[in-house]
Amino acid sequence: MSAATTATATTANSVAGAFRERVREHGDRLAVALVRDPDDPSTTESWTYRRLHDEASAVAAHLGSRSRPGDRVLLTYPSGPDFAAAFLGCLYAGVVAVPAPLPVRSAQQKRRVSAIATDAGAAVVLAHSSDRDVVAQWLSDEELAGIVPVFTDILPPAPAHTPAAPEPGPESVAFLQYTSGSTGDAKGVALTHDNILTNARILFEITALPPAEIRLVCWLPLYHDMGLIGQLLSPLLVGGTTYLLDPATFVRRPYSWLRTIDRYRATVSAAPDFAFGLCVERISDEDVARLDLSSWTMATNGADWLNLSTMQRFIDRFSPAGFRAELCPAYGLAEATLIVASRRAGTLRVLDADRGALDAGRFEPTGSAEAAKKIVSCGPPLEIDLELVDPDTLTPLPDHQVGEIWLRGRSVALGYWGRPDQTRQLFHATTAAGDGPYLRTGDLGFRHDGELYVTGRIKEIIVVRGLKIYPQDIESALRAELPDLAGVSAAFRLPGADDEPDRVVLTHEIRQVPTERLPELAQDVVHLVAREFGAQVAAVLFLRPGQVLRTTSGKVKRVEMREHFLAGTLRPIYQHTR
Amino acid sequence: MSTRNEARGRQQVDAEQLRGWLVARAARYVRMDAADVDCDLALSQYGMDSVSAVAIAVDLEDTFGVVLDVDTLWKYPTVNQVVEMLLSLRPGVRDQREELR
Structure with a gap:
């Protein structure tokens, strides 16, 4: 491990500086690829370190003439090399990147992206030109006319002699990670260059591989810390290669994840627990028989509870396909960059x-x-x-x-x-x-x-497939989407038994809704929460006005409501239990 | 006349087979007994979520050779609505009848 570490002992104090060192060392090495169909490698788009550097330089040259160092710039991209170029381009230009999901699909997702843009005070949004309409629609729907869109894939190359932005100090902010806080209270974790370089080094040391053998497969969204820091940025800073899959590609066909590992002889891949379960349930015997997973040495399971029976079923199912990776349960959070503790071994403790x-x-x-x-x-705390x-x-x-x-x-x-x-x-x-x-x-x-x-x-969040859901967001979505539910609402988490995922209980005050409508209304609640948040509702309780407890300042008391629910002391007008 | 009746009869069979297939598939993903699935109730009530909705859509695509939006199961949330939608694409679905057997 130490030999591998010293091979890339970085002297840079900034993220951009570390990446530029790798470009100088091995510009021709593959840096990042987007795998569209692992059974048809001709559709894979691959960029070397040199190409990624050139594209990032083009972004930086554009930003350099329009932004000041420290300005915040929103990034809304699907997974792919263009996101990596935009992200590094921001760092080259000394502006603060703010990765966010594409403002598509659900109303909830659009509101979330708007909340992030507003909280960060972003004046520019970077995107791919194929998302031009999506971005324009979002800016106009959400009345964000002050934000200027820039499509980075069609920018001209950087002029030969672009002056470099001044080297930032290790304690200055490199980017903002918005995975915390409800939409109404979106919070960006401010990560410094030193945070990222430190965490990248820790992650690199866990892999115990020489950089040239670090080949990752990542289908996690790149606006999520486990995708961006764990599987894109860290390998780029030490000299590895990341193969990206769109998250939808994985969800549609979980086989695509394992097939990409096989096809590109990947050594490292991380996912939340549910992904291992999906592979067991949804990959056919014929497909298992076609897989060779023998290159995979480290399988990290993080961002959610590790389900022992899922992991055992995964091992049983894929051992015949050569799966013998060491399992690596991990604990971490965006507020500590990514990784806090991890333990890597052939067997779980x-x-x-x-x-x-x-x-x-x-x-x-x-x-x-x-x-x-x-x-x-989850192993010992790491540094x-x-x-x-x-x-x-x-x-x-x-x-x-x-x-x-x-x-x-x-x-x-x-x-x-x-x-x-x-x-x-x-x-x-x-x-x-x-x-x-x-x-x-x-x-x-x-x-x-x-x-x-x-x-x-302790915190009142609901974790579904490694993603955090805030009860406030569920409450406000119900108020926004269902006119009968304009009243006070408290959503809270019902921890799953043992390894089962969290479920949600909704307690909602009802005024002037005919009793015969309540069963249908409860079904609407279940449907909306499943569609917009992907969460399972355990129960919906409609209460009389005043029955949702709140503080004197009007904040709903979710913890107390859960205690009452569990004790059976709420007296609902109507209760729907699943 | 008889041709029309025959055609109607075949459509009837298609709808029933489709419904049976879809109920069995959905029941598997939400881990319940197929006999308990009400075809006029949104599948979300049985625990269908964003991931299983995609799984069902992909299975429909694979079996019937149709291309569906990822949001299909949210636009057509009940078994009967999905069946109706698929039958409106009937030529494609009919071609795949053997798959149902």
Whole structure:
């Protein structure tokens, strides 16, 4: 591992500087490819490091004449090399890239992109010319006339002597990662050059491969930290190659993911747990028989709970196809760049924890299968101080005690863009003894034998297939889409039993809606939440005005509503349970 | 006259076979018993989500040789609505009748 590391010991202090070093070292190496159909490689679009550098330089030359260093620029692209060029072009020009989804499909997604653009104060949006109509429509629908679209694939090449932007300091902001906060309260994590270089190096060391053998396959969206940092940016900074698939290609045919690994002899690929399950369920025996997965050495499972039975079924199903990659459960979050802890090995480390003890806030091993909850180790923290802290008393806890995960180190981001109060609260926390500053993650876990075991979370978010859903967004979408649901609403998470995914419960105050309409209205709620958020609704409860609890300042009390729901003390006018 | 009746009869069979196929497929993705699927209720009520909606659309494409939008199962949310939509593309669907057997 150390030999591989020293082979690319980077001296650069900036992300652009590190990438330029790789271009100088091996301009002809393949940097990034878009795989449209892994069974037909002639449709794959491949760019070398040199080509990517040239395209990024063209973007930078354009931005250099129209933006000032530090300006925010929105990037809305489908997966592909053009996104990589636009992202690096922003870094070359010293402007702050703000990756976002394409404003298509659902109303929710369009609102989200608008909220990101507004919060970041972006004056320019970069996109591919084939999305010209989509972008124009969005800008006009959302009345964002101040934002200028630029289509980067049709820009002229950079003039031969473009003056380089001044080299940014390692602590300056490189880009904003908008995966946190509801749409009404979108929060951009401000990542510095040092954050990214540090996390990229950590990820590189886990792979334990020489750069020329780092071949990744990524179908995760590139506006998501696990896609962008984990599988595009990190390999580019150390000299690897990334094969991109559109997320829709994977969802349509999960076979495309594994076939791309096979076809391009990929060594590394990461995905949330559900993806491994989809492969088991939706790849036919004939297709399994055609696969050769023997090149795959590291399979990372992150962004969601790791389901032990899914992983076992995946191994059983694909071992005959040569699958023998080491499994790599990981814990991380955008607020700490990406990776916090990880453990790589042929077998997972699993504890049988006594459920009763765990509910009381501590780990105790049990020999009884009935009393046991199986918990998978996420491995040791990587170059980061990790404390488990009692979230009420703010006291650090000893091993085996369940507490909130607090972090301090070079991977921890600067804070939320333009939000000093929330940054202070979450990124500058101190313990009761005054020790700090720490990042409060809102996640719960304990430490055992030097490794992190994640057990749950305090924060009110719902995770579906590795993506965070905010209850506020569900509540406001219901109000916006269903006229009968104009009243106060509290959506909350119902944690799944064991490895099952989270589900959602909706409690909604109803006024002047005829009782006979309520069953249909409840079905509309289930349909809307599935369509717009992809989440499963466990129950819909229609309540009388005043029954959704709120604080004196009017904030709905989701935690209390969940407690009442679980205790059966709500008295709904109508309840729909699934 | 008899030709028309015959044609109508065949269409009837098509619709029933299609419905049966779709119910079985949807039931598999949402992990429930096919006998419990109400063909006039939106499949989202049984737990169909964005990922299984795409899976069903892809299976329809593969089986019937049609090209469908990824949003098909949201535009036609019940089994009967999907069947009706497919029958409106009838020549293509009819050609694939053997697939249903």
